[in-house]
Amino acid sequence: MAEVRFVHVTKRFGDNTVIPELNLTVPDKEFVVLVGPSGCGKTTTLRLIAGLELVSSGDVLIGERKVNDVAPKDRDIAMVFQSYALYPHMTVWDNLAFGLKLRRLPRDEIRKRVEDVSEILGLDDLLGRRPKELSGGQRQRVAMGRAIVRRPSVFLFDEPLSNLDAKLRGEMRREIAKLHRKLSTTIVYVTHDQVEAMTLADRVVAMDRGRVQQVGAPLDLYKRPKNLFVAGFIGTPQMNFIDVEVSKGSASGSSGLVVHADGLDLDLGDRFDGPTGRRAVLGVRPSDVIVSGPEASGLAAEVEVREPMGAEVFLTLDSSCGALQARVDTHHGARVADRVRLVMSADKVHLFDVESGRSLDRAYDWKDAAPTEVGKES
């Protein structure tokens, strides 16, 4: 049981700076998911915890201990690899017991632990087999078993489900969630799949280009993305972005903002704060785009593509503000080539600064943030 902390960590490979500055705390017993596109530094971050990479500067702490120079085996961590990395020449039993044998645990203890773990993960019938005789899902279980059996204080998962097919991935995802509840150990989990991030995490760390963009509960990131990157990365289909002009609202009196675009005027009320007379990016989730009949007042658009998904329908709409996506109920009447009006509610939209990409939501105070450190989280 331990928290993991990064203090002013940087990581360079030669001249290539992968992580320019990382400050992050993974609280004890929490399930933290690092998510981001490939090359965003999430796997490097994980490997820095594991000790498979060493920091270029700054400190990594596990528990209260500074582990910068501690060997992987002495960090009290266990890792599940994307490729599983099972020892091909050993049986499942030996794969599970390998780490315990190296640590010179008494034989009875090893047997007991291996049996416990194989019971939890349903590996009983597979103990005598070698990895190549196992299916993908079974290998995945063994890889997890090998981590669990060691009873480390931190679990590290490196895209553990990306080699599985969709059905199995869902199954294993739920299994991992159950395991976390059972083990209540700190877990740091790396994925590029936002579904895994949203469903598994107590806390999501969205990363891009080596920097933390936002840290928070999954729904926080979804509902109040801190910048354009998070807004675009979290949520499927992707959030719609519309270039708008910002001006002072006249009706609401106070400091309310109004945004304008071709064929669109939206009074945002008090939620946002930012310089007027400038350009900004308005963000609307497809599920927050209300598709109404032509008699309603809103952004005029034409239905271009209609994709029925079963319970819902994705509509691609051509408007004077560019192509937009909407997500509507399966019984919605809009058909291809229909003329519709798109209504957006001011309390469901997001507004971002064009240059910095920062959210103009009043909930975020950027005054203290250094100009370059968009996603810094204390």
Next chain:
Amino acid sequence: MMKRKLATRLLTHLFLMTFTLATLFPVLLVIRKSLTPGDSFRLSLNPIPTEVTSQHYKKVVTARDFDGHWLFGRQVLNSLVVAGLTTIFGVFLAATAAYAFSRFRFPGQKSGMAMFLVVQMFPGTLLLIPLYVILDKLGLLNSVAGLVLVYSTTAIPFCVWMLKGYFDTIPKELEEAARIDGASRMGLFWHVVLPLSRPAIAVTALFSFMTAWNEYILAETFLNDEAAYTLPVVLQHFVGDKSAQWGAFAAGAILVSIPVMALFYVLQRHLVSGLTAGGVKG
């Protein structure tokens, strides 16, 4: 359709049988020579012996020196010890060196591998004189240790290349997993890398063994005591300048090839996967 398949198959087999025979034919001639009485070098292409005698084998096996000491046993032992030690040293040093070349970054890593390759380009005879001088200075002429040293140095570069190629195909994650599991560098080399490299180890071991077992020129140059001879030197002496005992030579040749054949037989399963190793990942 079926007929064409059958015809292709027959043709393939006919082709293979022809070449197998062509390959085996000289060997059969040697066997015939070793079993035929007399040392005449008659040119006959019939590989089936017409008369059979074991006199040549007896002669080779029971040879004694002037003091009446049994030579053949001593010489077999020499060869086994030299080849065995060369294999053990060669494979051990090559494996550790190849692992370092494969996994670590250090100054001279690239040039080191290139040097190993360059060294392979010179024929052993070119080094005969310098090696003789070196062994003389070390006091290792006429000794097993001297030969083992020389053979190891010639075998190791090849073995390093061979093993490095194989180590490169072992996924890095396996070692990382072992490091997290608690293995030291040496531990993961021993418990993970080596067991996975068995095919490549088998090939390099066989190569080292054969190099040492078959080598003649260096052994002939460095050894001058009959009791210290290795088998190829013994063989050559049957057909020296003064006499040509072809029967004994043939019998000796057969006897000398038996251990290598036995090794091939034992290792053949590994050999196939070893020789294709590196070509296909996984």
